[in-house]
Amino acid sequence: MSGGEVAGLLVAVFWAILVSFLAVVLVRLAQTLKAATKLVANVTEQAVPLLGEASATVRSAQSQLDRVDAIASDVQEVTANASALSSTVSTAFGGPLVKVAAFGYGVRRALGRKGEAPRTPATVVVGRSVPRARRGGWRRRGGKD
Numbered sequence: 001m002s003g004g005e006v007a008g009l010l011v012a013v014f015w016a017i018l019v020s021f022l023a024v025v026l027v028r029l030a031q032t033l034k035a036a037t038k039l040v041a042n043v044t045e046q047a048v049p050l051l052g053e054a055s056a057t058v059r060s061a062q063s064q065l066d067r068v069d070a071i072a073s074d075v076q077e078v079t080a081n082a083s084a085l086s087s088t089v090s091t092a093f094g095g096p097l098v099k100v101a102a103f104g105y106g107v108r109r110a111l112g113r114k115g116e117a118p119r120t121p122a123t124v125v126v127g128r129s130v131p132r133a134r135r136g137g138w139r140r141r142g143g144k145d
Helices: 001-111
Strands: none
Touching: none
């Protein structure tokens, strides 16, 4: 064999090794792409039903929120009606009830004084003040003078 034939043979062996190496790499790359394709297909198969369920859940939650909103507005309306009714009842019956209570108090007081001796009017001395403990008249509520 001559030098050119050996060199050609080495180049041919080198190309054969290089092509074999590239073939192995391409086969592994094809396997990886096939596995990635399967993975994407599985994820898609599982994601589509999950998205459908999530959409149904969101619609259900929206429906429940609409119901709660309707209930809250009804409660607000009932509260306003109860407040108006309370105000009306207070206006309609408050004044007359106070008058009846005052009348009843006056009758009781008048009946309670029936047996008492009449009070004599106090004498007034000009220029002198009467001590506070002996002063008659009304007293403020709460015990304050």
